[in-house]
Amino acid sequence: MNRWRRSVDEIQARKRQVTECERALEALCKVTACFQQMAISIGSNSDGSFLREEMDETRALAHRICTGLHRRLVPLLTERATEPGQEDRLQVERLWVIFLTGLENLQQDLHKASDLIDRFPLKQRNDRRALVNTGASDGVIGVSARAASVQTPWLAVEVEQNPDLKTHITQIDALVKEMLQKVSIPFWAVEATQEAWVEGAQSQDTAHDQDETLEEMMVVSQDDQMSGCCQPLNCKLGCMFCLST
Amino acid sequence: MTIRNVRDHGQRFRPRMACLKKVEAVMLEMQDPKTGVKSQPQKLVITTIPHAITGEDVVTWLANRYTIEAEEAWALGTMLVAFGYIYPLQDHKRLVIKPDTALYRFQTPYFWPAQQWPVEDTDYAIYLAKRNIRKKGVLEMHEQEQYNGLHKWMNHKWDFIVMQAKEQYRAGKERKKPDRAVFDCQERAYWVVHRPPPGTVSAMDYGLERMVDPNAEEKETSDFFRRIMIFTQQSIMRPRVKSSVSIGALVKYSITCNKHDPFLAPCLPSNPWVTDDVTYWLLNMANVDIPTKMRVERWTFSFGELLSDPRGRDDFRLFLKKEFSGENLAFWEACEDLKWGTAATMNEKAQQVYKTFLARGAPRWINIDGKTMEVTVKGLKHPHRYVLDAAQTHIFMLMKKDSYGRYLKSPVFKDTQKRAIGPDQHRFSVSQLEANARKRRPSISPIIVRQQEKEERARMATSGPVDITQVMSKLSNKGKEVPPPKK
Numbered sequence: 001m002n003r004w005r006r007s008v009d010e011i012q013a014r015k016r017q018v019t020e021c022e023r024a025l026e027a028l029c030k031v032t033a034c035f036q037q038m039a040i041s042i043g044s045n046s047d048g049s050f051l052r053e054e055m056d057e058t059r060a061l062a063h064r065i066c067t068g069l070h071r072r073l074v075p076l077l078t079e080r081a082t083e084p085g086q087e088d089r090l091q092v093e094r095l096w097v098i099f100l101t102g103l104e105n106l107q108q109d110l111h112k113a114s115d116l117i118d119r120f121p122l123k124q125r126n127d128r129r130a131l132v133n134t135g136a137s138d139g140v141i142g143v144s145a146r147a148a149s150v151q152t153p154w155l156a157v158e159v160e161q162n163p164d165l166k167t168h169i170t171q172i173d174a175l176v177k178e179m180l181q182k183v184s185i186p187f188w189a190v191e192a193t194q195e196a197w198v199e200g201a202q203s204q205d206t207a208h209d210q211d212e213t214l215e216e217m218m219v220v221s222q223d224d225q226m227s228g229c230c231q232p233l234n235c236k237l238g239c240m241f242c243l244s245t
Numbered sequence: 246m247t248i249r250n251v252r253d254h255g256q257r258f259r260p261r262m263a264c265l266k267k268v269e270a271v272m273l274e275m276q277d278p279k280t281g282v283k284s285q286p287q288k289l290v291i292t293t294i295p296h297a298i299t300g301e302d303v304v305t306w307l308a309n310r311y312t313i314e315a316e317e318a319w320a321l322g323t324m325l326v327a328f329g330y331i332y333p334l335q336d337h338k339r340l341v342i343k344p345d346t347a348l349y350r351f352q353t354p355y356f357w358p359a360q361q362w363p364v365e366d367t368d369y370a371i372y373l374a375k376r377n378i379r380k381k382g383v384l385e386m387h388e389q390e391q392y393n394g395l396h397k398w399m400n401h402k403w404d405f406i407v408m409q410a411k412e413q414y415r416a417g418k419e420r421k422k423p424d425r426a427v428f429d430c431q432e433r434a435y436w437v438v439h440r441p442p443p444g445t446v447s448a449m450d451y452g453l454e455r456m457v458d459p460n461a462e463e464k465e466t467s468d469f470f471r472r473i474m475i476f477t478q479q480s481i482m483r484p485r486v487k488s489s490v491s492i493g494a495l496v497k498y499s500i501t502c503n504k505h506d507p508f509l510a511p512c513l514p515s516n517p518w519v520t521d522d523v524t525y526w527l528l529n530m531a532n533v534d535i536p537t538k539m540r541v542e543r544w545t546f547s548f549g550e551l552l553s554d555p556r557g558r559d560d561f562r563l564f565l566k567k568e569f570s571g572e573n574l575a576f577w578e579a580c581e582d583l584k585w586g587t588a589a590t591m592n593e594k595a596q597q598v599y600k601t602f603l604a605r606g607a608p609r610w611i612n613i614d615g616k617t618m619e620v621t622v623k624g625l626k627h628p629h630r631y632v633l634d635a636a637q638t639h640i641f642m643l644m645k646k647d648s649y650g651r652y653l654k655s656p657v658f659k660d661t662q663k664r665a666i667g668p669d670q671h672r673f674s675v676s677q678l679e680a681n682a683r684k685r686r687p688s689i690s691p692i693i694v695r696q697q698e699k700e701e702r703a704r705m706a707t708s709g710p711v712d713i714t715q716v717m718s719k720l721s722n723k724g725k726e727v728p729p730p731k732k
Contacts, residue, residue, distance in 0.1 A: 029405075029412045036413065133296040142420060
């Protein structure tokens with residue numbers, strides 16, 4: 001009787017851990033996406049100390065999520081393949097593959113960011129002149145707020161030191177190596193749950209429709225150019241007229 | 246867990262991209278508010294986006310900065326666009342710089358091409374998924390093909406890809422509208438450079454990857470100096486030619502081959518790499534019946550040219566058959582076969598050659614001088630790949646001095662010359678060029694080509710009263726290829 005109850009408890013605990021990990025993975029995706037958005041502005045005219053600080057904070061967040069996930073996923077996978085609670089083995093392997101891919105993605109972005117930060121140091125004043133004029137303006141506030149809004153169960157609980165960029169990179173390298181050594185599962189056996197092309201067919205909210213005009217905005221000016229008007233001034237007026245018809 | 250044979254994080258060096266460091270220096274100079282390229286705001290319907298530059302401003306700036314001609318500045322500007330440092334705002338698929346008021350913008354450093362990082366397919370998959378979300382499934386043809394391909398072989402990562410695409414899409418929406426437009430343009434330009442749609446020429450074709458950084462200085466160890474010493478010793482020992490003679494030879498070569506160089510003279514009917522029309526290749530295939538005029542003209546340049554062109558060699562063989570002196574060419578081809586063939590068949594081939602051409606009373610005895618014959622026969626006791634070299638050179642010179650001249654005056658050659666075709670130059674309109682680009686298809690698979698050749702060989706072998714000339718030459722000609730792999 002006791003043994004039965006223990007295994008039920010184990011199953012429930014395991015299920016809880018797996019859902020925690022799933023949510024953490026979604027959070028990791030969110031944070032890496034935000035980090036990438038910020039990294040895109042490095043070296044451009046919208047670069048600045050504010051951007052770099054926000055990037056550091058996002059990176060620290062990502063670090064905490066990664067270490068927490070690592071601490072939870074590895075025992076889930078290295079447990080003996082006994083009957084109670086192992087039906088979700090497939091799901092856990094899937095999470096493992098997603099985590100590894102996410103880590104690699106983050107690793108790549110960190111390398112790029114580190115390289116760019118080295119190339120565009122902001123220490124002296126005339127360094128600002130060397131920033132590339134890309135036409136972007138400061139816009140990372142929303143992005144960093146989005147990153148900061150991420151929730152994971154262990155975020156508030158486990159406080160660790162935030163590593164600086166170079167140490168972070170070496171830590172992730174070591175993490176990936178260790179993970180590949182400890183757990184050996186065939187990644188290519190994992191099948192995706194998503195079918196192809198599904199994400200495009202899902203219904204979107206009204207904000208999505210505004211996006212279409214962005215693309216069309218670009219196209220309109222292109223059509224005008226092809227119609228042969230040579231003066232940009234004329235194009236401007238033409239644009240307005242084109243859109244009204 | 247992308248498979249990486251070498252966990253290098255950047256130590257793989259892509260050779261032709263060593264110039265990127267210099268390009269980046271140029272880009273940074275262009276940013277200077279006083280001495281850089283003038284920028285203007287781009288007025289769109291809803292908003293204004295700063296930092297648009299015109300093509301003519303870029304070209305003028307380059308011409309002034311480096312004191313070069315306008316044409317060269319134009320070529321340099323096109324290179325900047327082809328590498329992806331500047332992207333066009335209109336007509337984004339053509340990576341050229343138009344020296345007029347066409348608008349461009351600088352690419353953000355995150356999207357600059359990097360020598361150290363290969364462009365990952367995972368990122369491309371995420372981009373395509375994002376585009377799919379945004380355009381609700383309406384992607385271009387080549388994007389759809391790529392998407393399906395990536396979905397198949399990256400299936401294990403696909404959940405991550407879709408999740409990340411959704412998150413990146415939502416993160417992108419957090420930015421202000423003009424920034425979002427700029428980012429979309431930047432990302433699209435990045436992928437046009439690194440995964441060019443059909444019909445786009447980008448500069449990212451970089452060949453093999455190397456393990457050595459071409460930019461790095463070599464360490465001066467004793468081995469380094471030893472190599473320098475060997476090199477200088479060898480150059481001292483080399484036979485020297487007067488520079489007037491060698492320069493004269495170069496000039497003569499340039500004058501003769503000027504009209505045949507596809508870079509300097511237009512390729513007739515059109516250069517397939519430029520117009521995507523393969524008529525040129527079809528007209529110049531190895532087994533074509535009627536060669537082109539340019540090809541026939543090349544045969545008159547030198548005997549080597551005639552022999553190295555398979556169609557020319559066929560013509561020469563026909564001429565020799567009429568003169569009943571085909572054994573020279575057959576011997577030469579047998580020697581080539583021995584040189585380039587597989588090691589397993591070498592002994593056998595060498596013996597065959599001896600029996601057919603060199604032995605006393607052989608069926609196709611060739612006439613070489615006594616000394617060469619002695620050396621060759623002695624070498625054949627222990628045959629190796631180059632054992633027939635001396636004899637081959639002798640026969641080559643014989644054919645060159647004797648038969649070649651007669652061939653050029655012969656009715657066979659004159660007839661071929663008369664029948665040769667001179668195709669007109671294609672004139673394609675822009676829409677036709679695009680249609681050509683869409684219709685591009687890979688050529689016949691080499692497996693099928695090999696099968697066809699095998700069939701032809703079999704046919705030649707079984708055809709009627711065996712003309713030894715044809716059989717020997719065709720066999721030794723075709724035998725150059727590697728035999729098909731064993732099952």
